[in-house]
Amino acid sequence: MATDSDVRLHAPPSEEITVGCDTATADLLREKATDVLAGLLDGPPAVELTSSCTHALEAAATVLDIREGDEVIVPAFAFPSVANPFGIRGASLRFADCDPATGNITTQEVRRCATERTRAVVCMHYGGVACDVDSLVPLCRDAGWHLIEDAAHGLFGSRSGTPLGRFGTLGAFSFHRTKNISCGDGGALVVNDEALLDRVAVALDKGTNRAAYARGSVAAYEWSGLGSAWRMPDALVPLLAGQLGQHVGIQAARHRIWDVYASELTDWARATGTRLPTVHEGVEHPAHLFWLLLPVHLRRHDFVSHCAERGIEVARHFGSLPRSTFGALAADPADVCPTAGLFGDQLVRLPLHPALSERDVERVLDAVTGFVPEKR
Numbered sequence: 001m002a003t004d005s006d007v008r009l010h011a012p013p014s015e016e017i018t019v020g021c022d023t024a025t026a027d028l029l030r031e032k033a034t035d036v037l038a039g040l041l042d043g044p045p046a047v048e049l050t051s052s053c054t055h056a057l058e059a060a061a062t063v064l065d066i067r068e069g070d071e072v073i074v075p076a077f078a079f080p081s082v083a084n085p086f087g088i089r090g091a092s093l094r095f096a097d098c099d100p101a102t103g104n105i106t107t108q109e110v111r112r113c114a115t116e117r118t119r120a121v122v123c124m125h126y127g128g129v130a131c132d133v134d135s136l137v138p139l140c141r142d143a144g145w146h147l148i149e150d151a152a153h154g155l156f157g158s159r160s161g162t163p164l165g166r167f168g169t170l171g172a173f174s175f176h177r178t179k180n181i182s183c184g185d186g187g188a189l190v191v192n193d194e195a196l197l198d199r200v201a202v203a204l205d206k207g208t209n210r211a212a213y214a215r216g217s218v219a220a221y222e223w224s225g226l227g228s229a230w231r232m233p234d235a236l237v238p239l240l241a242g243q244l245g246q247h248v249g250i251q252a253a254r255h256r257i258w259d260v261y262a263s264e265l266t267d268w269a270r271a272t273g274t275r276l277p278t279v280h281e282g283v284e285h286p287a288h289l290f291w292l293l294l295p296v297h298l299r300r301h302d303f304v305s306h307c308a309e310r311g312i313e314v315a316r317h318f319g320s321l322p323r324s325t326f327g328a329l330a331a332d333p334a335d336v337c338p339t340a341g342l343f344g345d346q347l348v349r350l351p352l353h354p355a356l357s358e359r360d361v362e363r364v365l366d367a368v369t370g371f372v373p374e375k376r
């Protein structure tokens with residue numbers, strides 16, 4: 001009798017082997033992939049493919065000339081890439097706590113962190129569920145701060161019909177292997193402010209005005225500003241183009257699984273006091289993550305072991321940044337951020353990828369709902 005194999009958190013390798021292409025074809029594919037992304041994002045002034053979301057955020061910090069003396073407000077519950085690019089530029093970091101319904105930064109917390117030195121706010125859309133941009137965008141605009149969107153999870157997500165990545169001065173996407181659309185490592189920088197187009201091109205072209213040269217506007221290119229090698233390498237472009245070509249099927253499969261988890265786990269969640277992701281009206285999410293926020297009386301370690309014993313891989317996600325070893329050194333003592341701490345300690349992610357069969361999903365549900373907590 002065939003036995004069930006383990007259900008992994010992320011997609012396993014496929015049997016198909018993808019071969020590379022020449023650099024001229026890579027140029028063509030780069031243009032195609034960029035056009036597909038621009039279409040999905042409702043035609044921003046520019047979309048540039050980068051080597052990662054982290055590098056897109058580094059480019060953003062450089063282009064906006066974030067420097068020592070500036071303060072940047074970042075989400076306390078997030079990946080370190082929301083903070084590092086601004087810390088590298090010498091800015092001080094303030095950490096804003098998250099909303100227990102979504103894991104997203106709250107506008108109230110951004111207000112608490114604001115000082116006269118604030119230059120920028122970084123928001124992340126956790127699991128691609130939009131943060132409260134309705135209040136954050138006007139707050140940043142009125143205060144003269146740049147809003148930078150970490151939309152690493154957010155491709156195909158939107159709020160009130162506007163795609164994520166289109167609300168800030170700049171937006172950053174990830175195509176890391178764990179994302180809905182992936183090329184191993186990769187990202188994109190979305191430019192929403194036309195005034196920044198030339199500066200972004202210089203930053204991504206290693207500090208040269210090579211783009212102006214390619215357009216024929218200058219006779220030779222030269223060092224024109226600060227920049228680095230943040231563009232996506234040619235070798236990754238065919239992988240990204242291939243994935244983007246399959247996005248309809250990928251998204252349909254992910255949504256089917258997300259919807260089953262949401263409907264089948266509601267009663268269990270209520271009975272155990274577990275929180276499931278909240279998706280507010282007007283928000284379209286990309287089915288990137290399905291998370292459970294276990295109540296404090298349930299030990300996450302016991303839950304993870306229980307699932308592992310049944311061949312189901314579930315995993316924690318980010319820790320609270322101000323509570324991390326390095327974050328604790330950088331954080332203002334006022335940035336306690338208890339909800340980010342709770343998410344760091346009690347959140348687990350369920351397997352979610354197109355390779356999951358109906359049987360796999362059933363097994364995940366059986367494992368989750370079969371968890372009988374021991375009293376602490």
Ligand SMILES: Cc1ncc(COP(=O)(O)O)c(C=O)c1O
Binds near residue numbers: 152
């Ligand atoms: C919210 C968030 N931002 C940024 C990143 C960094 O993305 P990348 O690996 O493309 O640099 C990640 C990575 O998973 C992430 O989850």
